[in-house]
Amino acid sequence: MSFMNSQDKSCAPHKHIRKCAGIPRSFLVEVNDPDRKGVMMDSSGKYVIPVMDADAYAIGKKEKPPFSPQNEPSSPSSSSSDPVPAALLCLICKDLLTDAVMIPCCRSSYCDECIRTCLLESDGHLCPTCRQSDVSPDSLTANTV
Template sequence: MSQIISQIYYKFKSAKDYDTLTFDGLGISVFDAKKEILTAKKLKGNDFDIIVSHAESGEDYQEDTATIPRNTPIVVKRVPTKPGKGTAHRYLEGGGPTTQRNYAASNRGNVASSNGSMSKTFDPSKQPQQVSRLTPTPSTQQTDEHQTEDDKIQAMFAQSKEFWEITQEQMASKPALRRPNQVRPSVKPPVQKTLPPNYVCYRCGQKGHWIQACPTNGDRSFDHMKVRKTTGIPRSFLQKVEQVPPGKGVLVTQDGNLVIAQANEAAWQKFHARQKSYVTSNEVLEDTLPIPADLQCMLCSRLLKEAVITPCCRASFCDESRLSFTNKLLSLFF
């Protein structure tokens, strides 16, 4: 049977680039992968242990007899040793895992390169032509000369079918993985507790249902309304409403009533009248008090406001009085 040259990509957790580990067959055991990685990186493993995990899902390979499929990216982490498990040096002693899985041993063969020659730095930009994940490429170095081309193709398909059956058995016992941006299915758990009379749904601002059973759950077009409490707002500023007015923020009281904040018109009118009377009193006071001669306008005899100095006689006038006087002069001559 023909052999298939495959590879996996690995890197340490602190590394930036991936390295490649080449082997025969459609997968490699975790034990053999750890052994080849330690050999390639020239690590003795006397004072630490290593674990490998899937680079995309983050799931650790707990058993050394587990199989890593080809073209799988993995992350290697050095961890402190645990009691009863020993150090990573056990992978270099020439032994094997405690229990061997009968996983296509004849397909994988012996993983070679004791001096690390099978491992090299992987750079995707420098390898435009990679082995396809769906179409395995038979090795031309270890093909049987007595086999015909049809026999080689049939052997390759048999290998792929066997590998897929084993992968399905392993995937059946794995938990389902979900992408970070994938929307979770909307499942409404049954509500068993009695709904309090003052309970308000903090999603839609309405009464009569739990927030888990809100009819707007799963509706992406719903404009989520932020319901806040009336902490620190006097009751005289709150107005009770049955329906939420558009464009206004809704508040909820301790009793569960919906209210909106409104301005105190009486206090505002009182403040406005006080300010108006203050301005009027200032004007009256200004008219009664004597004005110094150097601060008095020569045209209106009042206090200078926005004073201007004429370039001819260097006299000071109010800007408003100067404009009115200029307009009168222009009307006389023109």
């Protein structure tokens, strides 16, 4: 009577390979490596993986830096599919209004920082739209519309 040695390689447990069932053959790709990720065995005993998985495994996962912005903001002029209404753009910086305020003389809307800087740097506190002078930065009102 002979007992098997526990170190015998022929007794090593084999990897359990799933049988593919219900997947059309046209959706499968034959592979030679039974240790390949996602491998299954078809009804004829061949190793296969789904075509979609083969493409995905070939490309690999693309890592993103953990704190990168998801989508870079595009400028309003370059977005042709959904243009930003002009009423939401600052007349000075041409970007979306940030902390929108209205100037009392012509009721134009600007970013708060843009119009305050413009009024303080201009000679005589000139409105950049209607050119009225002596417009105080304190007279700006929040644009809630």
